[in-house]
Amino acid sequence: MVKSLNTFKELKDVCEKNNLKIWQVTQDYEAELAETSVDEIRTIVKKSLVAMKEAIKTGLTSKEMSISGMCGDDCDRLQKRFLVEDSIFGRTFEKITTYALATVEENLRMGKIVACPTAGSCAIVPSVLVGVAENLNISEEEQLNALITVGTIGRIISNKVALAGAVAGCQAECGVASAMSAGALTQMRGGDINQILNAVALALKNLLGLTCDPVCGLVEIPCVKRNPFLAIHAVTASELALAGIETKIPIDEVVDALAQTGQLMSPMLKESSQAGLATTKTALALKDKLFK
Amino acid sequence: MKQSSIIDIISPIMVGPSSSHTAGAVRLGLLAKNIYNAVPKKVTFKLYNSYAQTGKGHGTDKGLLAGVLGLGVDDVRIRNIFESDIAKSIEYEFQYFEDFNRHPNAVDFIFEGERNLKISGNSVGAGEIEITKINDFSVNLTGKYNTLLLVYKDVPNMISRVTNSIHVNIASFHCDRSAKGQDASMCITVDGEINQKVIDFLSLIDDVYMISYIKKLES
Numbered sequence: 001m002v003k004s005l006n007t008f009k010e011l012k013d014v015c016e017k018n019n020l021k022i023w024q025v026t027q028d029y030e031a032e033l034a035e036t037s038v039d040e041i042r043t044i045v046k047k048s049l050v051a052m053k054e055a056i057k058t059g060l061t062s063k064e065m066s067i068s069g070m071c072g073d074d075c076d077r078l079q080k081r082f083l084v085e086d087s088i089f090g091r092t093f094e095k096i097t098t099y100a101l102a103t104v105e106e107n108l109r110m111g112k113i114v115a116c117p118t119a120g121s122c123a124i125v126p127s128v129l130v131g132v133a134e135n136l137n138i139s140e141e142e143q144l145n146a147l148i149t150v151g152t153i154g155r156i157i158s159n160k161v162a163l164a165g166a167v168a169g170c171q172a173e174c175g176v177a178s179a180m181s182a183g184a185l186t187q188m189r190g191g192d193i194n195q196i197l198n199a200v201a202l203a204l205k206n207l208l209g210l211t212c213d214p215v216c217g218l219v220e221i222p223c224v225k226r227n228p229f230l231a232i233h234a235v236t237a238s239e240l241a242l243a244g245i246e247t248k249i250p251i252d253e254v255v256d257a258l259a260q261t262g263q264l265m266s267p268m269l270k271e272s273s274q275a276g277l278a279t280t281k282t283a284l285a286l287k288d289k290l291f292k
Numbered sequence: 293m294k295q296s297s298i299i300d301i302i303s304p305i306m307v308g309p310s311s312s313h314t315a316g317a318v319r320l321g322l323l324a325k326n327i328y329n330a331v332p333k334k335v336t337f338k339l340y341n342s343y344a345q346t347g348k349g350h351g352t353d354k355g356l357l358a359g360v361l362g363l364g365v366d367d368v369r370i371r372n373i374f375e376s377d378i379a380k381s382i383e384y385e386f387q388y389f390e391d392f393n394r395h396p397n398a399v400d401f402i403f404e405g406e407r408n409l410k411i412s413g414n415s416v417g418a419g420e421i422e423i424t425k426i427n428d429f430s431v432n433l434t435g436k437y438n439t440l441l442l443v444y445k446d447v448p449n450m451i452s453r454v455t456n457s458i459h460v461n462i463a464s465f466h467c468d469r470s471a472k473g474q475d476a477s478m479c480i481t482v483d484g485e486i487n488q489k490v491i492d493f494l495s496l497i498d499d500v501y502m503i504s505y506i507k508k509l510e511s
């Protein structure tokens with residue numbers, strides 16, 4: 001019986017003591033928890049991976065606008081640019097940013113996506129995982145392992161913070177999505193547990209305080225463009241961690257800081273659209289036009 | 293501490309745009325429907341705080357209605373639910389409130405029909421939900437377990453009579469009462485299934501006013 005895995009320290013201890021990877025410890029733990037087999041757990045995880053890839057595929061070919069008409073055609077714009085000019089960061093950057101826009105735009109037109117951890121932040125994990133896996137020829141089994149690690153990181157954070165903009169701001173949605181991606185990417189690239197947890201901490205630390213101030217109360221502005229930005233943020237964190245750069249504040253304490261920052265954040269900046277971008281002159285004009 | 297699962301983080305597979313405001317709304321609707329367990333004539337949805345302020349833009353109204361009508365969170369018909377034929381089978385109405393004593397994403401369902409029932413719940417993030425009140429009794433339902441709910445007269449030995457009969461492992465147990473000797477409620481979440489015969493048997497106990505077996509959510 002696995003005892004408890006509620007903090008990153010506990011996770012690390014179990015991994016190191018038994019010489020196992022995060023995904024191995026987690027799939028055993030989850031199978032035991034659900035009284036099922038490891039295969040069954042991997043089948044459920046695979047369903048999410050498949051749905052993520054479908055959303056990317058559908059999103060890449062659609063230009064349909066959201067119901068509000070504010071967003072929906074930026075993925076097309078980005079793809080067109082990369083056809084004529086390469087990104088300064090190369091093909092992986094191109095894939096991650098276009099896949100992120102493809103997925104997040106699919107979400108706002110009420111298409112089918114995987115909330116990971118939430119719908120507004122649904123594009124960060126798939127764009128990083130799938131974009132990198134395609135470019136580095138990473139096997140499906142390795143992608144599943146990465147997605148299990150994504151879930152593990154999110155689960156441990158969610159023990160202390162509800163992953164909802166309305167409760168703790170966007171740091172708990174896109175911020176956590178970016179941190180989960182950073183850890184999983186580091187694993188896919190062969191990082192050890194210290195490097196993985198450093199990547200998570202580095203990504204999260206640099207997103208503390210991120211508010212949730214959606215314009216017109218819709219999951220569109222700033223959510224859509226925030227997804228490709230924070231997908232790349234995850235890559236930065238992973239690269240630093242793989243170089244052996246360490247967080248001075250341990251990951252569990254960073255999560256405490258996240259929770260505290262979420263509590264102290266004004267309710268006006270937590271999905272209620274009462275401040276920030278949502279009450280700028282232009283946002284209010286958009287709102288007038290939309291709800292007239 | 294309650295054991296959470298990685299599956300909660302990498303799911304649900306759902307139609308957008310918001311896990312708390314769209315998928316959470318569908319799941320609240322589905323669970324409320326399972327609790328009511330009949331076809332209502334009319335449902336009034338009371339939306340509070342963030343659900344009231346930003347609900348329309350997130351399709352919260354569509355989600356709540358779709359759930360009450362039995363659609364899953366990944367059903368692409370949600371998008372056009374108001375125009376669909378399935379929505380013509382019942383009457384419905386939406387009302388909007390501000391009440392900071394309530395959760396940011398709170399909703400009341402007022403079911404009218406063969407029996408009337410008021411069900412209150414919250415969308416607590418990442419598509420997760422909780423039903424906190426049925427009529428005036430506090431309960432704690434998340435849709436993750438099959439649940440037996442009883443409303444009964446507060447008399448001694450009721451709890452042991454029930455728990456001795458159900459023959460399944462209990463995951464959680466929650467009791468509430470209006471006052472000593474008055475109405476009381478018992479909310480038991482279980483692993484596995486409770487036999488229908490057991491439920492029929494329990495419903496024969498004199499002091500049981502209402503018994504309801506609420507299925508866990510598949511969506």
Ligand code: SF4
Nearest residue numbers: 120165170173212223
């Ligand atoms: S800004 Fe708010 S609604 Fe948009 S993704 Fe972030 S938390 Fe979600």
